[in-house]
Amino acid sequence: MASSSSNRVYIPTNARNNQYILAEFKPSDEFVSSFDNIDSCYERIARKLFLACEENGLYNVHMIANDKLPITRFHEESYCLQTEKQMLFFYNPKYHEAHKFYWQQGVRAKKVRLLFLATGDELRANAANFHNKVQKTLHDLKVNLGVEDAFKIRDHQHLTYDLFARVKGHKETYGYKLRSLYPRYEARKCEIPAEHTEMTYVTFNIPMTRALKTQFQHLLEDEHYTQFYSFIEDKFFSACGYKQISQAAFIADGRLPLVRNSKIDKSAQNSELQKLSFDICSEETQYKAHWDKNQLVDTLHFVVVAKASDNKDVGYGKFMNNVESMIRGLSQTLELSAQRQALNVRFFQHISYNA
Incomplete structure (x- = not known):
């Protein structure tokens, strides 16, 4: 039922909303x-x-x-x-x-x-x-x-919040259904072409704090960081698998991850950016890991992508609850301090088309 609490995700009221639209033409x-x-x-x-x-x-x-x-x-x-x-x-x-x-x-x-x-x-x-x-x-x-000339239009929206906000004393929340953009816009008289693509995903980052380095010092003592990154990769993908999350990525090579639909873009990289392409219509497992064994990065980047089947009639609330549960489990495995550390989660929604 639409009113079921499992179809809503309760996000702190101090969450930040953001929206921008990128229009490209030649x-x-x-x-x-x-x-x-x-x-x-x-x-x-x-x-x-x-x-x-x-x-x-x-x-x-x-x-x-x-x-x-x-x-x-x-x-x-x-x-x-x-x-x-x-x-x-x-x-x-x-x-x-x-x-x-x-x-x-x-x-x-x-x-x-x-x-x-x-x-x-x-x-x-x-x-x-x-x-x-x-x-x-x-x-x-x-x-x-x-x-x-045709414009390629990409509408980007995201909600950003600290998953540990309640532990820090901010207990007020708001329940979101997180409906997909197309029906939301349609209901508000904003016309989007029938031929469009949507993408929904979540990112979160874990900084390489002194506490984390101390805790896993035994994995960081080798001349390279293969043991440490392999450990993080295994724990992350295991946590995803336990929650039946089949599309995810772990990035620890100094590049910023960019998430794309494989129907439009293929995976690629340059010196600063790592483009990650996912087939959201597929039910197959798509786990991607990019890390550099010779570099201990400042920040560990994680991405969780919603499949087309995760878009329920009422929205992505159930998917987001599942993702939050996975992140909490991973944070406990890594013994992150909820009091001392912010674990910022970003829920992204994109819609793109040509006009």
């Missing part, structure tokens, strides 16, 4: 050649973009044309850091606003990325309205630029 050679140079082209796109954003009430938007992947993170201060492969945007959706552009002068990127960051309060409740605004902005941009 300006045609014909369009680019109508300008004196690539900088003039990008300047025109930026002007038209930010004008449309103002008209549609979108106040934190970034145009990126340097082939770096944008990553968003919560922070009380607003700033952007760049690495060779990434652009890291730190912001608080309640307060921060910006219209900025990024490209290397005189260099044409493979694609133009438009990053729309949701702002204000009640982001989850207003998610469909935000998506509608972005759709309208992209339509206006196409009209104003006189282009017909």
